[in-house]
Amino acid sequence: MKKKSALLLLLVSFIIMISYIGSLSMRRDNEIVGKVLRVDNSRLIKRGVGSVGEQKLTLKITGGEDKGETIEATNRLNGDREYDEFYSVGDRVVAGVLKENGEIIKARALTTYRFGYLIALFSVFAGSLILYSGTTGIKSLLSFFMTVFFICKYMIPRILDGQNPLLVAMLTLILLTCVIIFSIGGLNRRGVSAFAGAVTGLGTSVLLTYTFMRLLNLDGFTLPMAQGLLMSGNFTLNFREIYFVSIIIGASGAAMDIAMDIASSIEELRTANPEITRKELLKASFNIGNAVVGTMSTTLLLAYSGGNITLMMYTADRGLPLFAMLNGKIMAAEIARTLIGTISLIMVAPSTAILSIFIYEGKRAKKIENNFKVQADI
Numbered sequence: 001m002k003k004k005s006a007l008l009l010l011l012v013s014f015i016i017m018i019s020y021i022g023s024l025s026m027r028r029d030n031e032i033v034g035k036v037l038r039v040d041n042s043r044l045i046k047r048g049v050g051s052v053g054e055q056k057l058t059l060k061i062t063g064g065e066d067k068g069e070t071i072e073a074t075n076r077l078n079g080d081r082e083y084d085e086f087y088s089v090g091d092r093v094v095a096g097v098l099k100e101n102g103e104i105i106k107a108r109a110l111t112t113y114r115f116g117y118l119i120a121l122f123s124v125f126a127g128s129l130i131l132y133s134g135t136t137g138i139k140s141l142l143s144f145f146m147t148v149f150f151i152c153k154y155m156i157p158r159i160l161d162g163q164n165p166l167l168v169a170m171l172t173l174i175l176l177t178c179v180i181i182f183s184i185g186g187l188n189r190r191g192v193s194a195f196a197g198a199v200t201g202l203g204t205s206v207l208l209t210y211t212f213m214r215l216l217n218l219d220g221f222t223l224p225m226a227q228g229l230l231m232s233g234n235f236t237l238n239f240r241e242i243y244f245v246s247i248i249i250g251a252s253g254a255a256m257d258i259a260m261d262i263a264s265s266i267e268e269l270r271t272a273n274p275e276i277t278r279k280e281l282l283k284a285s286f287n288i289g290n291a292v293v294g295t296m297s298t299t300l301l302l303a304y305s306g307g308n309i310t311l312m313m314y315t316a317d318r319g320l321p322l323f324a325m326l327n328g329k330i331m332a333a334e335i336a337r338t339l340i341g342t343i344s345l346i347m348v349a350p351s352t353a354i355l356s357i358f359i360y361e362g363k364r365a366k367k368i369e370n371n372f373k374v375q376a377d378i
Contacts, residue, residue: 030098032066033113034059034073036091050079057087057109059095066104071097073107085112136184143180150176159245162236166206169245173202173252185260193263193359194256197352201255202248205344209244212336218243222333243333251341254300255348261292262352270360282357289349297342304338 040056055075061067073095077084087093092113098106130137155172159165177198185191220226220239223246229237265288269281276284305312311334315325325331 031094031096031110032059032061032104032107033063033092033094034061034071036087036089036093037070039087039089044077047079050081050084051077051086052079053077055087055109057093059093059107062092069104071095071104071107073109075109085109087112139183143183146179147176159237159242160234165238165241165245166210166248169248170202170206173248174199177202177252177256180256181260185263189356189359190260190263190267193266193352193356194259196355196359197259197262197348198252198256200351200355201259201344201348202252204347205248205251205255205340206244208340208343209247212340213240213244213247216332216336218329218333218336220244222330247337247340250304250337251344254296254341255344258289258292258296258345258348259352262289262349263356266353266356266360278357281360282353285353285356286350289353293346293349296345300341300345301338304334304341308334 036057037060038058042056044051044053044055053076055077057073057075059071059073061069061071073093075085075087075093077086087109094110094113095107096110097104126137126141129140133140150172155168158168177195181194181198182191185194218240220241220243221230223239223243226239226242230239262285266281266285269284270276311330315328315331320328326335
């Protein structure tokens with residue numbers, strides 16, 4: 001009965017979180033989605049691999065109060081392939097509109113409509129997770145939405161308001177670590193062990209980031225859209241510390257993963273062999289940690305490399321010597337990000353193992369666990 005009630009509570013919470021996230025993603029009142037019926041490219045001028053000028057589009061609105069209406073819209077191109085979008089017949093486009101007396105008098109294409117496909121992809125992700133993991137999968141999805149909420153509604157607004165990015169990020173990540181680990185692992189020794197190990201990794205990444213980023217003289221403007229954010233009037237933002245935050249956030253997820261792996265492994269070993277000694281348990285956990293860290297550090301390297309493959313191709317294409325490639329501002333920033341994340345992971349595994357031994361073997365911990373069991377029975 002209790003299990004069914006807990007599952008029902010999880011499902012209700014999941015639905016509420018989906019509804020909330022969905023409300024964040026709604027379009028503004030002055031935006032519509034339309035299907036491209038005709039394209040006029042006569043006002044475009046080819047320049048290199050891009051185009052400059054204006055596309056004339058005929059759109060049929062596919063939703064909302066103006067559904068079915070056909071309007072004319074423009075799409076301005078500046079020759080910048082990073083931001084320009086070129087449309088063809090059949091594409092679905094989000095357009096900003098200007099209305100007068102309820103009638104659309106002007107429209108401008110903003111971007112391709114992708115939200116529907118993203119929802120479909122997310123549905124596959126959520127369905128796969130729940131199908132494989134059941135209740136734990138629902139908890140994972142709740143953690144996913146909580147992460148979105150904390151970052152979008154707590155951390156980012158406060159950083160934009162001028163609060164200290166590092167302090168805000170650390171508080172956010174500690175809260176997230178607490179929510180994620182205890183929701184997945186439970187409020188027990190395994191959860192406490194994983195939380196302690198993950199916080200150790202977080203502290204390591206903060207210390208390394210704060211020390212080496214200043215020595216490397218990286219100012220944070222290697223981050224995407226940093227220049228645009230500054231030009232939007234955010235002159236008081238500390239972009240160096242915002243870059244610090246980006247490194248810490250990137251390392252925290254993998255740190256939680258490894259901390260939970262080690263803590264769960266110790267719990268399983270102890271359950272399978274209650275007579276195992278501290279020395280044997282510590283040795284076994286270190287062996288597990290070695291394997292996990294070995295693969296996870298490579299995984300982290302591949303993840304960062306995949307996100308910066310064009311940067312690596314660009315530096316290689318210029319024929320620069322290895323020293324110049326590695327010493328450059330952008331490449332150095334990404335190398336530092338990768339190394340700090342990996343070092344944090346290396347610290348998480350042994351610290352989680354050592355902390356877990358004390359937490360599992362401590363008399364006080366046993367009393368706490370017994371109290372939890374009594375409360376659960378009640």
